[in-house]
Amino acid sequence: MRVQEILARLPRVDHVLDLLADHPAQRPLQKKCVQALLNDVRTSVRGGKHALVTSEQVADLARARLDTYLAASPTLVINATGVVLHTNLGRAPLSEPAIAAMCAAAGYCDLEVDVATGVRSSRLRNLQWLASGLCGAEDVLVVNNGAAAILLVCTSLAGNAGVALSRGQMVEIGDRFRVAEMVAAAGTGVIAVGSTNRTHLRDYQRACEAGAAAVLWVHRSNFVQQGFVGEPSVAELKKVAHANKVPLIADLGSGCLASRTCFDNEPTVAEVLAAGADIVTCSGDKLLGGPQAGIIAGSAALVARCRQHPMARALRVDKVTLAALHATLSLHATTPNNLLLHQVCEQPTSALQARAQAIAEALGWPATAVVEVQDTLGGGSLPGQQLPGAGLCVPHKLGKPSDVARRLRGGSVPIFARVHQERVWLHLRTVPSTADGELTTALKNLHVQIRPG
Ligand SMILES: *Cc1c(COP(=O)(O)O)cnc(C)c1O
Numbered sequence: 001m002r003v004q005e006i007l008a009r010l011p012r013v014d015h016v017l018d019l020l021a022d023h024p025a026q027r028p029l030q031k032k033c034v035q036a037l038l039n040d041v042r043t044s045v046r047g048g049k050h051a052l053v054t055s056e057q058v059a060d061l062a063r064a065r066l067d068t069y070l071a072a073s074p075t076l077v078i079n080a081t082g083v084v085l086h087t088n089l090g091r092a093p094l095s096e097p098a099i100a101a102m103c104a105a106a107g108y109c110d111l112e113v114d115v116a117t118g119v120r121s122s123r124l125r126n127l128q129w130l131a132s133g134l135c136g137a138e139d140v141l142v143v144n145n146g147a148a149a150i151l152l153v154c155t156s157l158a159g160n161a162g163v164a165l166s167r168g169q170m171v172e173i174g175d176r177f178r179v180a181e182m183v184a185a186a187g188t189g190v191i192a193v194g195s196t197n198r199t200h201l202r203d204y205q206r207a208c209e210a211g212a213a214a215v216l217w218v219h220r221s222n223f224v225q226q227g228f229v230g231e232p233s234v235a236e237l238k239k240v241a242h243a244n245k246v247p248l249i250a251d252l253g254s255g256c257l258a259s260r261t262c263f264d265n266e267p268t269v270a271e272v273l274a275a276g277a278d279i280v281t282c283s284g285d286k287l288l289g290g291p292q293a294g295i296i297a298g299s300a301a302l303v304a305r306c307r308q309h310p311m312a313r314a315l316r317v318d319k320v321t322l323a324a325l326h327a328t329l330s331l332h333a334t335t336p337n338n339l340l341l342h343q344v345c346e347q348p349t350s351a352l353q354a355r356a357q358a359i360a361e362a363l364g365w366p367a368t369a370v371v372e373v374q375d376t377l378g379g380g381s382l383p384g385q386q387l388p389g390a391g392l393c394v395p396h397k398l399g400k401p402s403d404v405a406r407r408l409r410g411g412s413v414p415i416f417a418r419v420h421q422e423r424v425w426l427h428l429r430t431v432p433s434t435a436d437g438e439l440t441t442a443l444k445n446l447h448v449q450i451r452p453g
Pocket residue numbers: 145146147148171173179218219220221222251252253254282283284293294379380
């Protein structure tokens with residue numbers, strides 16, 4: 001059959017829609033879906049794939065696609081990559097109290113009212129007190145994410161004048177987004193100072209003389225510099241900034257509130273403020289272990305300027321996020337050992353090894369399948385630092401690594417493994433021990449799937 005002939009004989013949209021009459025999705029959505037499917041078919045026919053499809057076939061494809069669009073999303077997966085803060089897998093896993101708080105705030109809640117007096121009040125009232133205390137800051141403001149925090153702080157404190165930023169701190173934080181470009185997008189100029197590897201105090205001094213309205217220090221949270229490198233400390237920068245009567249803004253990114261054994265090299269918000277930063281910005285869903293949020297902590301006068309800027313309204317956070325962040329900060333304030341993120345990071349290798357052994361035995365895998373692995377914090381924190389962990393290496397005979405990884409993602413709860421050096425690795429640190437059964441079943445299914453017939 002000729003291409004033109006196949007195209008002419010493709011099912012009509014109306015005809016396919018009749019077959020979808022019992023599908024719960026509304027008609028315009030069904031139509032959009034069917035039209036897209038038929039477009040795909042036309043493209044493949046024109047590309048030389050002579051496929052004649054029936055209305056029934058298109059209806060079945062449309063059903064599957066519509067069901068995918070309608071299913072809960074995003075939804076639970078098992079993170080067996082060993083990357084603790086995996087941006088594509090939702091960064092920090094929330095602690096139970098944070099999850100409960102989100103549910104409690106989901107309906108009507110006392111978001112902006114004082115229950116005792118019935119008078120309107122701030123949505124940040126309790127959170128602000130807790131966060132300020134934990135950050136050692138006079139005041140705190142919460143916005144949508146770390147990027148929003150940088151945007152608001154630079155716009156509010158530097159306006160159209162520039163911020164001085166070292167070329168060695170022009171960080172790209174992921175997905176092509178760069179700190180310097182984000183600052184510029186808000187209309188604030190960026191006065192690049194120093195060189196990639198070395199920046200001196202006098203470089204900042206010159207930028208201030210050239211009109212910089214703030215000094216911006218950015219934590220190299222996702223890469224390290226080595227060799228002939230050097231830059232002033234926050235304490236030294238403070239002197240230059242204050243001599244020139246401009247604020248020192250520190251973008252910390254990682255959001256570390258308290259040092260733990262596994263991230264004890266990471267500066268905490270309180271340390272950076274104590275070292276002389278006037279304002280610190282960071283993320284809520286990195287080492288803080290909470291929901292996506294941006295925290296602006298520092299001097300009361302400067303935080304007030306951020307709060308009063310019109311952009312603050314556009315960047316404010318939702319009640320559900322506030323509830324989760326508040327619960328996370330409550331854990332930091334009382335029982336930080338109960339924070340899920342800390343528990344994930346501090347699992348001893350021996351415990352991970354024991355779990356890997358139990359799974360390998362249940363599957364009848366050789367002892368060599370139990371392996372030592374290197375886990376990482378990820379999400380732009382602790383570059384180069386690894387956490388010794390344990391896990392499983394899927395035996396070769398179960399198939400090509402890319403196929404195995406794909407099959408593991410295809411189960412009822414998708415499992416994300418690490419494919420590395422032509423093998424599939426399952427890191428147990430990031431898998432809750434309660435999911436070991438699920439993981440074992442999925443691995444058992446790999447055997448079933450390769451059995452011939
Ligand atoms: C992660 C990060 C950001 C951005 O924070 P998001 O919450 O992802 O928007 C900004 N600066 C630094 C240094 C970071 O590490």
